[in-house]
Structures are given as structure tokens and as C-alpha cells.
């Protein structure tokens with residue numbers, strides 16, 4: 001359930017690569033229990049924003065991030081994770097030659113410092129929640145794309161994060177799998193994890209997010225409820241493209 005309490009506050013975050021300003025003075029907050037969506041064209045700075053918040057693999061040049069009462073913008077990535085902030089990556093990050101369970105175990109050890117019975121209990125709960133229990137002994141490298149996505153999310157969720165950053169989790173999924181993923185994201189939120197979600201598949205993004213922030217050229221262009229963002233003419237024409245929004249309205 002969304003509360004008025006803030007789980008993360010990002011203030012004036014910025015990052016440059018030479019003369020390119022990849023993230024330019026971006027500020028936003030997420031409330032506890034909320035799903036905030038991020039939309040924007042390729043190269044808008046969405047993934048770089050995730051990198052800056054998690055400091056993985058690099059932190060910001062400018063700005064502040066306060067997560068659950070802690071300033072985290074100068075902490076090491078593993079310290080940020082241990083405070084309860086986890087992320088997934090666009091690219092496949094599982095260890096192909098380890099089993100599903102072994103991959104999740106690594107997430108619990110590295111992400112949350114879990115050991116012994118607490119670790120095993122977290123693994124079992126995560127296998128159930130992500131519907132991976134029947135596949136626990138399969139090699140990660142042998143999984144179809146849908147289960148691979150689940151495993152990436154499981155490896156983050158085993159640490160029981162209070163905030164989860166999901167980077168394009170629906171890429172490569174068919175429409176039935178996308179609908180399944182949509183339900184899963186809502187389940188994760190209902191289990192107490194706030195979510196920041198980057199997604200190009202707009203029906204999914206607009207379907208799960210309480211608010212959507214639109215980025216372009218590194219800047220935050222606008223932010224609001226999906227129903228308002230979907231009608232915003234400058235978002236439609238300039239940034240999401242008329243076709244993308246036609247598809248959205250058709251759903």
C-alpha cells in the first residue's frame with residue numbers, strides 16, 4: 001500500500017561523460033509502497049540514473065540521494081545494497097553454469113549478508129514468489145527468456161530490498177509473458193517492496209505505475225499519473241512518438 005512516507009529522495013542528480021550530460025539535474029521522490037515508472041527514448045539517461053543511484057558501476061558527479069533516511073550518494077555499492085536497495089540490469093547477469101538456486105543464494109549472501117537458516121528461508125520464499133521452485137536445480141544458462149527474467153528478479157529479491165530498481169524487465173517477452181510480468185511486479189509491490197521501473201513497453205509501464213516520470217536528453221521532462229502522461233501532447237509528439245501512444249490507447 002502506498003503511504004505518504006518517502007522511501008527515496010533524489011535531488012539534482014547529474015552525470016557527464018566528457019561534453020555529454022547523460023543525467024542532468026534530475027530530482028524525484030518515491031513513496032513507500034509505490035511504483036514509479038520511467039519512460040523516455042533510447043539514450044535519455046534512464047539506465048545511467050539507475051547506475052548513479054546504486055553507484056554501480058559509477059556514482060554521480062552532482063546531487064544527493066537519500067534512501068530510507070540515509071545519504072547514499074557517496075557509499076560503496078555493496079553498502080547501498082545492504083541498506084535495502086537492489087537492482088536488475090538490462091542484460092543477462094545470471095551465472096549460466098550455476099543452478100537457479102545457486103544464483104539466488106549468491107544474491108542472498110552478497111546482497112544481504114544472509115547466512116545459514118535465514119539464507120535458506122529467504123531462498124525458499126524467493127523460489128516460491130518467483131515461481132522458480134520446480135526449476136531450482138536447472139542451470140541458469142538453460143532457462144528460457146521468461147524464466148531468466150524471473151531469476152534476475154529473484155537474485156535481487158532474495159535480499160528482501162525495500163526498493164527495487166527494474167531495468168526493462170519486459171524486453172524480449174511476448175504479450176502473455178508481459179501480462180504475467182505485470183502481475184508479478186504488482187505482487188512484489190504488495191509484498192512491501194517499492195519499485196522504480198524503466199520500461200519501453202508502455203502498456204505495462206502505465207498499467208503498473210502510480211506515477212510516471214518521462215526523461216529525455218538526460219533531463220526530467222515531466223511526471224504525473226499515467227492517465228495524464230498519456231495525454232500530454234509534448235510527451236506524445238516529441239518524446240514517446242505518436243505510434244507508441246496510439247498502441248497504448250488501443251490497449
Ligand SMILES: Nc1ncnc2c1ncn2[C@@H]1O[C@H](COP(=O)(O)OP(=O)(O)OP(=O)(O)O)[C@@H](O)[C@H]1O
Pocket residue numbers: 017020022040041042043044045046047048049
Ligand atoms: N559509461 C558511459 N560512457 C560514456 N557515455 C555513456 C556511458 N553510459 C551511458 N552513456 C551515454 O549516456 C547517454 C544515456 O545513456 P543511457 O544508457 O542512460 O540511456 P537510456 O535512457 O537508458 O537508453 P536505453 O533506453 O537505450 O537503455 C547515452 O548517450 C549514452 O551513450
